[in-house]
Structures are given as C-alpha cells and as structure tokens.
Amino acid sequence: MPSFYRMAASHDLCNRAIELYKDNKLKVWLEKSYWGSRTYKNPEEEQMQFELALKG
Structure with a gap:
C-alpha cells in the first residue's frame, strides 16, 4: 500500500508542474497586452481577446 x-503523490506533483508551466489564455493575453509586448493592433482587439481569455 505505501x-x-x-x-x-508523484502523479499529483507532475500534474501540478504541468499546470504551472503550460500556457493559459489569460497568461498569453497579459503577455501581449499593454503590460507585455503590446502586439494587439488596437484597443478593441485587445478587449475582444481579453473576453475570450476569461472564457477559458
């Protein structure tokens, strides 16, 4: 049993590491937004991508 x-525990630790390092949509949005590299063409596109990121 031990x-x-x-x-x-090892499986759980691996899953947590994957979740920590994989990209998620909100993280990507932050990297491309005003606080990141500013790759959105205009504020409307940035807002649209933000709403999509919040949906997951």
Missing part, C-alpha cells in the same frame, strides 16, 4: 501513495 507504494500506491508514493505513486499517487
């Missing part, structure tokens, strides 16, 4: 718990 090896099962170690395996479950």
Whole structure:
C-alpha cells in the first residue's frame, strides 16, 4: 500500500508542474497586452481577446 501513495503523490506533483508551466489564455493575453509586448493592433482587439481569455 505505501507504494500506491508514493505513486499517487508523484502523479499529483507532475500534474501540478504541468499546470504551472503550460500556457493559459489569460497568461498569453497579459503577455501581449499593454503590460507585455503590446502586439494587439488596437484597443478593441485587445478587449475582444481579453473576453475570450476569461472564457477559458
């Protein structure tokens, strides 16, 4: 039984690491927005992308 718990803990740790390092839409939006590299063409596009990012 103890090896099962170690395996479950290891699996959980891997899942948390993946979630931490993978890109999510809000993070990408922040990187491209006013606070990042400013790659949106206009404020309307930035707002539209923000709304999409919040939806997930």
